[in-house]
Amino acid sequence: MVRTAMPSDSYPIINQGLRQYVERVIIPLYDHFDAAHQRDHVEMVIRQSLELAEQTGADAEMAYVIAAYHDTGLCEGRERHHLVSGSIIRADQNLLQWFSPEKIETMACAVEDHRASADHAPRTLYGRIVAEADRFIDPETIVLRTMQFGLEHYPDLDKEGHYARMIQHLHEKYGRNGYLKLWFTDSPNAKRLELLRQIIDDEPQLRRLFNEYWEDILRHKTLHKKFRYGIPLILALQIALLILVSCKTEQAVEPVRPLPENRDVPEHSPEVFLISYDAETGKEPVLKAIKKYRCEIVYDYHTFNGMALKKPEDKTLEETMQYFRGVKGVLSVEYDYITRLDDPVKPKLEER
Numbered sequence: 001m002v003r004t005a006m007p008s009d010s011y012p013i014i015n016q017g018l019r020q021y022v023e024r025v026i027i028p029l030y031d032h033f034d035a036a037h038q039r040d041h042v043e044m045v046i047r048q049s050l051e052l053a054e055q056t057g058a059d060a061e062m063a064y065v066i067a068a069y070h071d072t073g074l075c076e077g078r079e080r081h082h083l084v085s086g087s088i089i090r091a092d093q094n095l096l097q098w099f100s101p102e103k104i105e106t107m108a109c110a111v112e113d114h115r116a117s118a119d120h121a122p123r124t125l126y127g128r129i130v131a132e133a134d135r136f137i138d139p140e141t142i143v144l145r146t147m148q149f150g151l152e153h154y155p156d157l158d159k160e161g162h163y164a165r166m167i168q169h170l171h172e173k174y175g176r177n178g179y180l181k182l183w184f185t186d187s188p189n190a191k192r193l194e195l196l197r198q199i200i201d202d203e204p205q206l207r208r209l210f211n212e213y214w215e216d217i218l219r220h221k222t223l224h225k226k227f228r229y230g231i232p233l234i235l236a237l238q239i240a241l242l243i244l245v246s247c248k249t250e251q252a253v254e255p256v257r258p259l260p261e262n263r264d265v266p267e268h269s270p271e272v273f274l275i276s277y278d279a280e281t282g283k284e285p286v287l288k289a290i291k292k293y294r295c296e297i298v299y300d301y302h303t304f305n306g307m308a309l310k311k312p313e314d315k316t317l318e319e320t321m322q323y324f325r326g327v328k329g330v331l332s333v334e335y336d337y338i339t340r341l342d343d344p345v346k347p348k349l350e351e352r
Contacts, residue, residue, distance in 0.1 A: 048133035128183035281329030
């Protein structure tokens with residue numbers, strides 16, 4: 001089933017032809033990445049990039065393209081995805097309809113510089129913008145997702161083993177000497193990072209949080225997937241097709257063909273989906289949207305700002321998820337992926 005693209009008027013400051021191309025050809029690529037890098041992620045990065053572009057006086061259309069392409073390199077795996085993403089921008093001749101070769105090179109360099117664990121600072125303002133926009137630091141969500149990563153990729157660890165792994169990762173990435181760097185000291189992320197560091201430094205509080213999340217996961221009886229290993233072959237073919245088609249810039253851009261229904265996709269609930277929302281905005285806008293759209297609250301998580309919702313009978317799951325992506329304060333809208341506890345899982349190294 002093909003997900004609905006963002007409405008073409010989502011970003012009115014962006015050239016219409018450029019928007020249509022990105023929404024038809026680039027954004028659908030994210031449907032095949034791991035659950036932490038789906039459409040809700042790239043849409044968040046685009047929104048935050050455009051906000052930072054406005055604040056800094058940067059070119060909004062360049063910031064838009066950089067954000068849209070920044071994780072496309074995941075088609076070849078996580079380790080070099082930032083470099084592959086830059087190569088995809090350089091190879092996409094369609095971009096010459098809107099940008100000079102010099103601007104395209106600037107955008108490619110920015111994409112290459114966005115990774116949190118990069119060994120150098122971003123080379124340009126655009127690199128700093130996408131690197132900052134690529135993260136939304138919500139302390140409790142980060143703790144939860146770190147646990148979820150471990151539960152899926154280190155299935156042989158017991159509860160204490162998962163706790164030790166979580167502690168190590170949080171200190172290495174987000175701790176006061178961690179490798180995560182913020183490029184705008186006055187951004188909302190700076191305050192949120194300090195809150196997260198206070199939690200990391202408070203071992204009893206972190207232990208309580210871990211225990212509560214652990215019980216939440218077991219009670220829900222599914223592990224909501226945040227990462228998957230392996231990329232479907234069809235995605236690699238889409239990337240190849242994108243590069244080949246882009247050599248003919250005079251032709252009208254064709255929409256991506258629907259994927260075959262029998263492709264290998266992760267199992268998810270046909271009626272239930274998951275949302276997370278901003279703690280500062282609160283849940284009031286979400287509750288109003290639930291009532292207006294006639295959804296049902298399946299589970300209201302008490303240990304982080306999220307809910308499991310059931311769609312109304314007269315709406316498709318995709319329609320309902322798309323509606324909630326536009327609700328004020330909603331940070332992510334995802335399928336309720338199901339991982340059965342007896343499923344084989346391929347271990348994988350923690351991604352930096």
